[in-house]
Amino acid sequence: MHRFALFFFLFFVSILGQAQVLENYEGKWANASEQSLVGSIGQKEVHLAVHTFPQSYFQFEVPGYSTIFIDGKLWGLIPKDTTFFISTASIKKEFLKDSLLVTVINDRIQMGEFGLKITKVAKNTFEEEQVDLEKQFLAQQKRTPVQPLKDFFALSLVFILGLAAVYRRVYPYLLGVLLQPLSVIKAEDFSESGGLQKVFSFDILFYLFLVSMMLAQCLVTGIVIFRPDWIENWIGFHAFSLLLFWLLASILILVLTILKFSAIKLVSYLFELGKLEFAHFFYLLRLITFGFALILLVSSFFVINDFYVLQSGFIYLMKGFFWVYLFGVLGLFLIMMSRLNFKKYHLFTYLCLAELVPFLVLTKWIMVLAQ
Secondary structure, eight states: OHHHHHHHHHHHHHHHHSOEEEEEOGGGOEEEEEEETTEEEEEEEEEEEOSSOTTOEEEEEEOSSEEEEETTEEEEEEOSOEEEEEEHHHHHHHHOOSEEEEEEEOGGGTTTOOOOEEEEEEOOGGGGGGGHHHHHHHHHOOOEEHHHHHHHHHHHHHHHHHHHHHHHHHOHHHHHHHTOTHHHHHOGGGSTTOOOOOTTSHHHHHHHHHHHHHHHHHHHHHHHHHOHHHHHHHTOSOHHHHHHHHHHHHHHHHHHHHHHHHHHHHHHHHTTOTTHHHHHHHHHHHHHHHHHHHHHHHHHHHHHHOHHHHHHHHHHHHHHHHHHHHHHHHHHHHHHHHHSOOOHHHHHHHHIIIIIHHHHHHHHHHHHHHO
Protein backbone atom coordinates (compact mmCIF):
# COMPACT_ATOMS: atom_id res chain seq x y z
CA MET A 1 0.00 0.00 0.00
CA HIS A 2 2.82 2.40 0.84
CA ARG A 3 4.59 1.52 -2.39
CA PHE A 4 1.39 2.15 -4.35
CA ALA A 5 0.94 5.58 -2.72
CA LEU A 6 4.59 6.44 -3.34
CA PHE A 7 4.23 5.49 -7.00
CA PHE A 8 1.23 7.82 -7.46
CA PHE A 9 3.02 10.61 -5.59
CA LEU A 10 6.03 10.38 -7.89
CA PHE A 11 3.75 10.18 -10.91
CA PHE A 12 1.89 13.39 -10.07
CA VAL A 13 5.12 15.18 -9.18
CA SER A 14 6.52 14.29 -12.59
CA ILE A 15 3.35 15.54 -14.27
CA LEU A 16 3.52 18.85 -12.41
CA GLY A 17 7.25 19.35 -12.88
CA GLN A 18 7.67 18.16 -16.46
CA ALA A 19 5.85 18.34 -19.74
CA GLN A 20 3.90 15.28 -20.88
CA VAL A 21 5.55 13.59 -23.89
CA LEU A 22 3.09 13.12 -26.75
CA GLU A 23 5.45 11.96 -29.50
CA ASN A 24 9.04 10.84 -29.29
CA TYR A 25 11.20 10.98 -32.43
CA GLU A 26 14.26 9.36 -30.89
CA GLY A 27 13.96 6.15 -32.90
CA LYS A 28 12.90 7.80 -36.14
CA TRP A 29 16.18 9.45 -37.13
CA ALA A 30 17.64 8.44 -40.48
CA ASN A 31 21.34 8.62 -41.25
CA ALA A 32 22.38 10.75 -44.21
CA SER A 33 25.63 12.12 -45.53
CA GLU A 34 26.64 15.00 -47.77
CA GLN A 35 29.75 14.67 -49.91
CA SER A 36 32.23 17.55 -49.93
CA LEU A 37 35.75 18.25 -51.11
CA VAL A 38 37.19 16.96 -47.85
CA GLY A 39 34.95 13.89 -47.48
CA SER A 40 31.48 13.22 -46.16
CA ILE A 41 29.68 15.42 -43.64
CA GLY A 42 27.70 13.53 -41.01
CA GLN A 43 24.04 14.41 -40.75
CA LYS A 44 20.74 12.97 -39.58
CA GLU A 45 17.20 13.80 -40.56
CA VAL A 46 13.69 13.14 -39.33
CA HIS A 47 10.16 14.04 -40.43
CA LEU A 48 8.11 15.96 -37.85
CA ALA A 49 4.33 15.55 -37.81
CA VAL A 50 3.00 19.11 -37.58
CA HIS A 51 -0.69 18.32 -38.13
CA THR A 52 -1.15 16.35 -34.89
CA PHE A 53 -1.67 17.90 -31.45
CA PRO A 54 -1.95 21.54 -32.61
CA GLN A 55 -1.69 22.87 -29.03
CA SER A 56 1.54 21.03 -28.31
CA TYR A 57 5.18 22.09 -28.42
CA PHE A 58 8.31 20.63 -29.97
CA GLN A 59 11.11 20.32 -27.45
CA PHE A 60 14.58 20.45 -29.01
CA GLU A 61 17.64 19.27 -27.10
CA VAL A 62 20.50 20.26 -29.37
CA PRO A 63 24.22 19.53 -28.84
CA GLY A 64 26.74 22.27 -29.43
CA TYR A 65 28.21 23.03 -32.86
CA SER A 66 25.10 21.80 -34.66
CA THR A 67 23.46 23.18 -37.78
CA ILE A 68 19.69 22.75 -38.07
CA PHE A 69 17.84 22.85 -41.37
CA ILE A 70 14.04 22.79 -41.55
CA ASP A 71 12.45 22.21 -44.95
CA GLY A 72 15.74 23.02 -46.69
CA LYS A 73 16.25 26.34 -44.88
CA LEU A 74 18.99 27.11 -42.43
CA TRP A 75 17.06 27.40 -39.17
CA GLY A 76 19.71 27.64 -36.49
CA LEU A 77 23.44 27.64 -35.83
CA ILE A 78 23.83 26.23 -32.32
CA PRO A 79 27.19 27.16 -30.70
CA LYS A 80 26.61 25.25 -27.43
CA ASP A 81 24.25 22.69 -25.87
CA THR A 82 20.77 24.21 -25.91
CA THR A 83 17.20 23.25 -25.01
CA PHE A 84 14.26 25.23 -26.34
CA PHE A 85 10.54 24.88 -27.11
CA ILE A 86 8.67 25.87 -30.27
CA SER A 87 4.91 25.57 -30.56
CA THR A 88 3.49 23.28 -33.21
CA ALA A 89 1.09 26.02 -34.32
CA SER A 90 3.91 28.52 -34.98
CA ILE A 91 5.88 26.03 -37.06
CA LYS A 92 2.81 25.15 -39.10
CA LYS A 93 2.08 28.84 -39.61
CA GLU A 94 5.68 29.45 -40.66
CA PHE A 95 5.97 26.63 -43.22
CA LEU A 96 2.31 25.84 -44.06
CA LYS A 97 2.96 22.09 -44.19
CA ASP A 98 1.72 19.06 -42.26
CA SER A 99 5.12 17.33 -42.28
CA LEU A 100 8.55 18.93 -42.12
CA LEU A 101 11.98 17.46 -42.74
CA VAL A 102 14.47 18.40 -40.02
CA THR A 103 18.13 17.89 -40.90
CA VAL A 104 20.92 18.21 -38.33
CA ILE A 105 24.62 18.41 -39.20
CA ASN A 106 27.18 17.77 -36.50
CA ASP A 107 30.67 16.26 -36.43
CA ARG A 108 29.69 14.07 -33.48
CA ILE A 109 27.33 12.05 -35.69
CA GLN A 110 30.16 10.13 -37.35
CA MET A 111 31.91 9.64 -33.98
CA GLY A 112 28.79 8.10 -32.41
CA GLU A 113 28.31 10.94 -29.91
CA PHE A 114 25.15 12.38 -31.41
CA GLY A 115 22.88 13.64 -28.60
CA LEU A 116 20.05 15.57 -30.25
CA LYS A 117 16.51 14.79 -29.12
CA ILE A 118 13.18 16.04 -30.42
CA THR A 119 9.94 15.32 -28.61
CA LYS A 120 6.43 16.69 -28.91
CA VAL A 121 5.18 17.67 -25.47
CA ALA A 122 2.07 19.16 -23.84
CA LYS A 123 3.10 22.20 -21.87
CA ASN A 124 1.69 22.94 -18.43
CA THR A 125 1.44 26.13 -16.40
CA PHE A 126 4.60 25.30 -14.45
CA GLU A 127 6.72 25.70 -17.59
CA GLU A 128 4.75 28.46 -19.30
CA GLU A 129 7.53 30.98 -18.70
CA GLN A 130 9.92 28.86 -20.76
CA VAL A 131 7.73 29.34 -23.83
CA ASP A 132 9.40 32.75 -24.22
CA LEU A 133 12.41 30.83 -25.56
CA GLU A 134 10.37 30.21 -28.69
CA LYS A 135 9.93 33.95 -29.31
CA GLN A 136 13.61 34.57 -28.66
CA PHE A 137 14.61 31.75 -30.97
CA LEU A 138 12.34 32.83 -33.80
CA ALA A 139 13.48 36.44 -33.44
CA GLN A 140 17.21 35.77 -33.23
CA GLN A 141 17.77 32.94 -35.67
CA LYS A 142 18.07 33.99 -39.29
CA ARG A 143 16.54 31.34 -41.53
CA THR A 144 18.57 31.50 -44.73
CA PRO A 145 17.83 29.29 -47.74
CA VAL A 146 21.21 27.70 -48.33
CA GLN A 147 20.78 26.50 -51.90
CA PRO A 148 20.07 29.97 -53.42
CA LEU A 149 23.20 31.31 -51.70
CA LYS A 150 25.27 28.41 -53.05
CA ASP A 151 23.88 28.94 -56.56
CA PHE A 152 24.56 32.67 -56.39
CA PHE A 153 28.07 32.13 -55.10
CA ALA A 154 28.89 29.64 -57.84
CA LEU A 155 27.40 31.71 -60.69
CA SER A 156 28.98 34.98 -59.56
CA LEU A 157 32.36 33.31 -59.06
CA VAL A 158 32.22 31.78 -62.55
CA PHE A 159 31.26 35.17 -63.97
CA ILE A 160 34.19 36.88 -62.22
CA LEU A 161 36.67 34.23 -63.35
CA GLY A 162 35.31 34.42 -66.90
CA LEU A 163 35.79 38.19 -67.10
CA ALA A 164 39.22 37.84 -65.51
CA ALA A 165 40.18 35.36 -68.24
CA VAL A 166 38.96 37.79 -70.90
CA TYR A 167 40.93 40.61 -69.28
CA ARG A 168 44.07 38.48 -69.13
CA ARG A 169 43.64 37.67 -72.81
CA VAL A 170 43.13 41.27 -73.90
CA TYR A 171 45.44 43.11 -71.46
CA PRO A 172 48.08 40.57 -70.32
CA TYR A 173 50.81 43.13 -69.64
CA LEU A 174 48.58 45.49 -67.66
CA LEU A 175 47.17 42.65 -65.57
CA GLY A 176 50.71 41.54 -64.76
CA VAL A 177 51.61 45.07 -63.65
CA LEU A 178 48.50 45.41 -61.51
CA LEU A 179 48.89 42.00 -59.84
CA GLN A 180 52.58 42.01 -58.98
CA PRO A 181 52.79 41.05 -55.28
CA LEU A 182 56.33 42.43 -54.94
CA SER A 183 55.12 45.85 -56.06
CA VAL A 184 53.36 46.18 -52.71
CA ILE A 185 56.77 45.98 -51.04
CA LYS A 186 58.92 47.69 -53.65
CA ALA A 187 56.33 50.37 -54.49
CA GLU A 188 57.72 50.92 -57.98
CA ASP A 189 54.78 53.20 -58.87
CA PHE A 190 56.20 55.86 -56.57
CA SER A 191 59.08 56.48 -58.93
CA GLU A 192 58.84 59.24 -61.50
CA SER A 193 58.57 56.65 -64.27
CA GLY A 194 55.37 55.14 -62.89
CA GLY A 195 53.21 54.14 -65.85
CA LEU A 196 49.73 53.90 -64.32
CA GLN A 197 48.56 57.39 -65.18
CA LYS A 198 45.24 56.75 -66.95
CA VAL A 199 42.62 55.91 -64.39
CA PHE A 200 39.63 56.67 -66.61
CA SER A 201 40.75 54.60 -69.61
CA PHE A 202 38.69 51.54 -70.54
CA ASP A 203 41.34 49.01 -69.52
CA ILE A 204 41.63 50.45 -66.01
CA LEU A 205 37.86 50.82 -65.64
CA PHE A 206 37.47 47.19 -66.71
CA TYR A 207 39.90 46.13 -63.99
CA LEU A 208 38.16 48.32 -61.42
CA PHE A 209 34.87 46.67 -62.34
CA LEU A 210 36.38 43.21 -61.71
CA VAL A 211 37.53 44.34 -58.26
CA SER A 212 34.11 45.90 -57.64
CA MET A 213 32.44 42.58 -58.43
CA MET A 214 34.61 40.83 -55.83
CA LEU A 215 33.74 43.46 -53.24
CA ALA A 216 30.04 43.22 -54.15
CA GLN A 217 30.08 39.44 -53.82
CA CYS A 218 31.46 39.74 -50.29
CA LEU A 219 28.87 42.44 -49.55
CA VAL A 220 25.94 40.31 -50.73
CA THR A 221 27.27 37.28 -48.83
CA GLY A 222 27.59 39.33 -45.66
CA ILE A 223 24.04 40.68 -45.97
CA VAL A 224 22.67 37.19 -46.60
CA ILE A 225 24.49 35.84 -43.53
CA PHE A 226 23.84 38.66 -41.06
CA ARG A 227 20.75 40.45 -42.41
CA PRO A 228 18.70 37.90 -44.40
CA ASP A 229 15.52 39.80 -43.55
CA TRP A 230 16.78 42.68 -45.71
CA ILE A 231 17.16 40.38 -48.71
CA GLU A 232 13.78 38.79 -48.03
CA ASN A 233 12.06 42.18 -47.92
CA TRP A 234 13.94 43.73 -50.85
CA ILE A 235 14.24 41.06 -53.55
CA GLY A 236 13.48 37.65 -52.02
CA PHE A 237 15.74 34.62 -51.69
CA HIS A 238 16.36 33.53 -55.27
CA ALA A 239 19.65 32.95 -57.03
CA PHE A 240 18.82 35.29 -59.92
CA SER A 241 17.55 38.03 -57.62
CA LEU A 242 20.81 37.80 -55.67
CA LEU A 243 22.72 38.00 -58.96
CA LEU A 244 20.80 41.11 -59.98
CA PHE A 245 21.46 42.71 -56.61
CA TRP A 246 25.15 41.76 -56.97
CA LEU A 247 25.45 43.40 -60.39
CA LEU A 248 23.79 46.60 -59.15
CA ALA A 249 26.09 46.62 -56.10
CA SER A 250 29.11 46.11 -58.41
CA ILE A 251 28.17 49.15 -60.47
CA LEU A 252 27.59 51.20 -57.32
CA ILE A 253 30.97 50.18 -55.88
CA LEU A 254 32.63 51.07 -59.19
CA VAL A 255 31.11 54.55 -59.03
CA LEU A 256 32.22 54.91 -55.40
CA THR A 257 35.74 53.78 -56.37
CA ILE A 258 35.94 56.49 -59.03
CA LEU A 259 34.69 59.03 -56.49
CA LYS A 260 37.32 57.80 -54.02
CA PHE A 261 40.08 58.37 -56.58
CA SER A 262 38.68 61.81 -57.27
CA ALA A 263 38.73 62.57 -53.54
CA ILE A 264 42.34 61.38 -53.26
CA LYS A 265 43.24 63.53 -56.26
CA LEU A 266 41.58 66.56 -54.64
CA VAL A 267 43.29 66.03 -51.28
CA SER A 268 46.69 65.52 -52.92
CA TYR A 269 46.15 68.72 -54.90
CA LEU A 270 45.37 70.64 -51.71
CA PHE A 271 48.53 69.28 -50.10
CA GLU A 272 50.52 69.96 -53.30
CA LEU A 273 51.70 66.38 -53.69
CA GLY A 274 51.71 66.40 -57.50
CA LYS A 275 50.91 63.09 -59.19
CA LEU A 276 51.08 61.10 -55.97
CA GLU A 277 47.41 60.13 -56.11
CA PHE A 278 48.09 57.55 -58.84
CA ALA A 279 50.73 55.68 -56.83
CA HIS A 280 48.63 55.98 -53.66
CA PHE A 281 45.47 54.67 -55.33
CA PHE A 282 47.02 51.67 -57.11
CA TYR A 283 49.18 50.70 -54.14
CA LEU A 284 46.13 50.17 -51.91
CA LEU A 285 44.13 48.76 -54.82
CA ARG A 286 46.58 45.86 -54.99
CA LEU A 287 46.05 45.17 -51.29
CA ILE A 288 42.28 45.20 -51.78
CA THR A 289 42.55 42.85 -54.77
CA PHE A 290 44.77 40.31 -52.99
CA GLY A 291 42.78 40.54 -49.75
CA PHE A 292 39.32 40.02 -51.22
CA ALA A 293 40.56 37.34 -53.61
CA LEU A 294 41.68 35.39 -50.54
CA ILE A 295 38.35 36.07 -48.80
CA LEU A 296 36.42 34.74 -51.81
CA LEU A 297 38.61 31.65 -51.99
CA VAL A 298 38.16 30.76 -48.32
CA SER A 299 34.43 31.63 -48.38
CA SER A 300 33.96 29.36 -51.40
CA PHE A 301 35.52 26.51 -49.44
CA PHE A 302 33.14 27.11 -46.51
CA VAL A 303 30.09 27.39 -48.77
CA ILE A 304 30.91 24.07 -50.43
CA ASN A 305 32.02 22.10 -47.37
CA ASP A 306 30.73 23.52 -44.08
CA PHE A 307 28.09 26.22 -44.14
CA TYR A 308 28.09 26.40 -40.33
CA VAL A 309 31.65 27.75 -40.30
CA LEU A 310 30.88 30.39 -42.95
CA GLN A 311 29.40 32.92 -40.52
CA SER A 312 32.23 32.84 -37.98
CA GLY A 313 34.85 32.38 -40.69
CA PHE A 314 33.56 35.36 -42.63
CA ILE A 315 33.86 37.53 -39.52
CA TYR A 316 37.48 36.48 -38.98
CA LEU A 317 38.29 37.07 -42.64
CA MET A 318 36.92 40.61 -42.54
CA LYS A 319 38.77 41.31 -39.29
CA GLY A 320 41.96 40.04 -40.91
CA PHE A 321 41.47 42.30 -43.91
CA PHE A 322 40.84 45.22 -41.55
CA TRP A 323 44.28 44.84 -40.00
CA VAL A 324 45.95 44.15 -43.35
CA TYR A 325 44.50 47.37 -44.72
CA LEU A 326 45.67 49.36 -41.69
CA PHE A 327 49.18 47.93 -42.05
CA GLY A 328 48.97 48.79 -45.74
CA VAL A 329 48.21 52.42 -44.88
CA LEU A 330 51.14 52.36 -42.44
CA GLY A 331 53.38 50.95 -45.18
CA LEU A 332 52.14 53.64 -47.55
CA PHE A 333 53.10 56.29 -44.97
CA LEU A 334 56.61 54.84 -44.56
CA ILE A 335 57.14 54.66 -48.33
CA MET A 336 55.95 58.23 -48.86
CA MET A 337 58.08 59.42 -45.98
CA SER A 338 61.24 57.81 -47.40
CA ARG A 339 60.75 58.72 -51.06
CA LEU A 340 59.11 62.13 -50.91
CA ASN A 341 60.42 65.33 -49.43
CA PHE A 342 57.45 66.25 -47.25
CA LYS A 343 57.07 66.76 -43.54
CA LYS A 344 55.77 63.82 -41.55
CA TYR A 345 52.74 65.58 -40.09
CA HIS A 346 51.69 66.71 -43.60
CA LEU A 347 51.78 63.10 -44.82
CA PHE A 348 49.96 61.87 -41.71
CA THR A 349 47.22 64.48 -42.12
CA TYR A 350 46.94 63.63 -45.81
CA LEU A 351 46.47 59.90 -45.12
CA CYS A 352 43.98 60.57 -42.33
CA LEU A 353 41.80 62.63 -44.66
CA ALA A 354 42.20 60.38 -47.68
CA GLU A 355 42.17 56.91 -46.08
CA LEU A 356 41.82 56.46 -42.33
CA VAL A 357 38.69 58.50 -41.66
CA PRO A 358 36.63 57.03 -44.56
CA PHE A 359 37.91 53.53 -43.77
CA LEU A 360 36.98 53.72 -40.08
CA VAL A 361 33.52 55.05 -40.93
CA LEU A 362 32.99 52.13 -43.33
CA THR A 363 34.29 49.68 -40.71
CA LYS A 364 31.82 51.03 -38.15
CA TRP A 365 28.98 50.49 -40.62
CA ILE A 366 30.11 46.89 -41.22
CA MET A 367 30.25 46.25 -37.46
CA VAL A 368 26.66 47.48 -37.11
CA LEU A 369 25.66 45.23 -39.99
CA ALA A 370 27.20 42.16 -38.33
CA GLN A 371 25.67 42.75 -34.89
